[in-house]
Amino acid sequence: MTKYWIGVASLNHVMGGVEGGFSQLCHGKEAPLKRMQPGDWLVYYSPKQELGSDEKCQRFTAIGRVKGADVYPFAMTETFVPYRKDVDFFPGAKQVSLSAVSQLEAWQKYRSSLRYGHFEIDKDFFLMLAEQMGLPMKYES
Template sequence: MNMRFWVAVASADHVAIGVAQGFMQVCHGKAGPLKRLNAEDWVAYYSPTQTLGGKDKLQAFTAIGQIKLGEPYQVEITPEFKPYRRDVAWSQVGRLPIRPLLPNLSFSKSTPNWGYQLRFGLFEVTRDDLKQIYQGLAVTSSLL
């Protein structure tokens, strides 16, 4: 199976919870997007804000890691909210602003509407895209 590379979208506060507990969650807990991921795929989190629904713009990559073996699983947060998650081995955590990378990332270098894809919550990128994000986070790496 070929390794694939992804960008997921969530507030930095939510990313920090996932990093601390070793999981990822996307699209308000939907299982479908997580089923597209395979063990050993890499995922980078982009955080448009610090808090969910907040006006506190961040626009930075905040974590990167590799998907672990296993399928998406459901957890109960409240009786009404039972999101699906996927286990991840997080390797870099920090703050890497996206704007300096825009001319170099495959999904943004030829379009002024680079943010459009982010609305999907999870999308595939190139190995080179993820490598640039990984290297940038390695420089800014810190605990959230």
């Protein structure tokens, strides 16, 4: 059964994943990636432009579908080896401001989950985000 997820990461990290076709969540932890299965959908929310910066982004910034089941380590440096999972991102996704959904009742039940960095959302909320992001899909579960 298809599941729908939100991942939280700075915009520059999200764009690196989009360009590379992978997801890396919660500072490289393996567990959140293992929860996602092939065919699941992932929407990224970016609170900031860059990690450690005060410059806000506050937009949903990428949307894609999980490709494979494999979670694999990737050595970014000798001392930092985060885990990744392959994702097919929609290249034409529009970024959607948090203010566009912040008043929706559906968002109210999820907003406190942002601090976890990765959480499941329901199909209806996902479809609303996908539509706003311009994802051309005829959805079948």
